[in-house]
Amino acid sequence: MSDTGTTRDDRDAPAPGEVTKQEGLAELERRRAAALAMGGEERLAARAAAGRLNARERVALLVDPGSFVELGMLAHSDREEVGERAPADAVVTGVGTVEGRKVCVIATDASVLAGTTGRVGSRKQGQIMSLAGRKGYPLVMLGDANGGRLPDLLGSDFAAAAGGDEGEHFLGLRVTEDRIPRITAILGNAYGDPTLWAGSSDLVVMAEGCSIALSGPSLVGASTGAETTHEQLGGPAVTVRETGMVTRLEPTEEAVMQTIRRYLGYLPSNATREPPSVPPVAPATPSEELLTIVPDRGRRGYDVRRVLDAVLDGDSFLELHPEHARSVVVGLGRVQGRPVGVVANQPKFRGGVLDAPAAVKVHRLVDLCTGFGLPLVFLQDMPGVMIGEESERLAVGQKLIGLYTAVARSPVPKVTVILRKAFGFGYMALGGPSMGTDYVVAWPNAEIGFMAADNAVHVVHHRRLQAARAEGGQEAARALAAELEREMHSAFAPWRAASQSFLHDVIRPQDTRQAVIDGLFVGTGYR
Known part of the structure; x- marks a missing residue:
């Protein structure tokens, strides 16, 4: 009992309105x-x-x-x-x-x-x-x-x-x-x-x-x-x-x-951090199979995902928007354990053409990789940009310039491999040499030009073909067109671009993964 006559328990008791523990x-x-x-x-x-x-x-x-x-x-x-x-x-x-x-x-x-x-x-x-x-x-x-x-x-x-x-x-x-x-x-x-x-x-x-x-x-x-x-x-x-x-x-x-x-797992926690790497894994598909996966005929379709299986680390590709704008394939993958963004034309759908939705789809990936410091790998089999009334209604020119600007301004390492063809403005927009791309290479049978040979012949030699048709009929016009196309194909071969250093190299198809590795080595700087 205290001097005041109250017990210690009384003093510890809550005051009126207070709550006990x-x-x-x-x-x-x-x-x-x-x-x-x-x-x-x-x-x-x-x-x-x-x-x-x-x-x-x-x-x-x-x-x-x-x-x-x-x-x-x-x-x-x-x-x-x-x-x-x-x-x-x-x-x-x-x-x-x-x-x-x-x-x-x-x-x-x-x-x-x-x-x-x-x-x-x-x-x-x-x-x-x-x-x-x-x-x-x-x-x-x-x-x-x-x-x-x-x-x-x-x-x-x-x-x-x-x-x-x-x-x-x-x-x-x-x-x-x-x-x-x-x-x-x-x-x-x-x-x-x-x-x-x-x-x-x-x-x-x-x-x-x-x-x-x-x-x-x-x-x-x-x-x-x-x-x-x-x-x-x-x-x-x-x-x-x-x-x-x-x-x-x-x-x-x-x-x-x-x-x-x-x-x-592909991205850093924020843009100030480095993207997380993991131990490297061998590709799921041997590189030699690229010789048969991609047909020699330029208009023949194939699934470009099979090419990715021979270029990226095994089971590392996460495709983004696989059901939207299917003429291009985009996603995240790894090369020697390092995260990369991947863009590839998809000849299996619409010939791999770059239309307005595809340009927006690629732009989204470029923005993601630029924001988080992931390198960009472009695999081109580019027939060109989709033209026509529908494309104009979709503001294709505006979408292309948005993509072009994003690629040109992106400071991340950029590597481009031309598999089979690269035509027109699409060639430039998807990591062409003029975009500050660190490493641009092509397969030896690749064609590079302003437009495909068959289209170019009919534009450039319209009058000659018209005259041949008038003199010898449709067969004569077709024969002349075929001869002119052969000449065009020769001009589109990669050797001229390589001789003027617009291409950094021409590679064997089975060396595609190594070319990407070399490109990432060249493009990864100290700042």
Whole structure:
């Protein structure tokens, strides 16, 4: 007993209104349990029955086991009538690791108010995006949401969710000090925020059966009177094949996470770091097979991916946009363990022509490699640029200049191998000698020129062919055209370009991988 007549236990007791540790711990456990319960057993069971994972299961698939530190678990809606009925305010955010490297993660929780974005949830997103930008962590956003939450975002102050006078934080773009990899996964019918995430991302991966658009069918119908479906509005036919907004379509959510983890393995955590290398692996296809993979006849199709199998490290190629603008193949691969960006004409589709969508597709890869310091490897079998009314409607000239400028200004090592042909402006835009390319080589049977020989003959010798047709008929004109084409083919051989040092070398086809290795050696400088 103390001098005042009170016991020590009395002095330690909380004052009126204060909470004991035990009471505080009990409240903490209750709130944590509510957050972890997400939308409740019934909604989670319904999602599982439909083959959909919940937000925390998705995060667990993405990051290394036991590495995730959640931020804002105890947050909930700031509307009094909703409050804790929106646990975590429908979004899980935090930091984990992928192959030991830190990543920031956002995962919308579609079991809570359909994954809609409220004010608190928007603040959580902005906080984690800003953290990623300030600290130089890659940002992965897992989208399965139904747009902005109403009535939360009604009123003239709705834009406060994106930032106030301190500046934008909605996408974390203002505070990003150095470029970071930004990745969006579409794992449901995702409207609103995920579309904006995708527009700011380097990689967008979607699981089958999902869609992505600015607004869903119901709002589109109410606003425009047009009837549409999830599939018609933002399914794979639109976003994967037509627009290319989605980089890859995967069969399952598990496959989506595997692709994201693999993609991150090619890139540094931010633009100030070196791209990560791994031990080299021998190509899957022996180099000698290049002699038979590529036909001698210039207009004969083949799959250029078979060439990549003989040039890149085995099983290292991750193709980007494989179902969009298929006349070119682009992606990330490795040469002697070093990450590289790869661009190749694809003669299997439209002869490998460079059209407007293909130019944009290549431009995206060039921008990615320039931003993160990955070398660019161009494998040309270039018939030229697509011309005609449709090309003009697609602003092909504008798209070409965008690509041309990006390649010309890119400071990364650039290596070009001309496999079979390289014609016109496409030849220059895809790493031709005039683009500051560090190493340009050609196969000995390659043809290089302003346009293909058959087209050139009809343009240059139009009057001679017309006269031959008038004097000797169609057969005489065809014979003359064939003779003139042979002369053209001779002029297009690589020897003249090599003699004037427009080509650094002419190589044997089976030495293509070594030429790429040599080019990377030449092009990798000390600054």
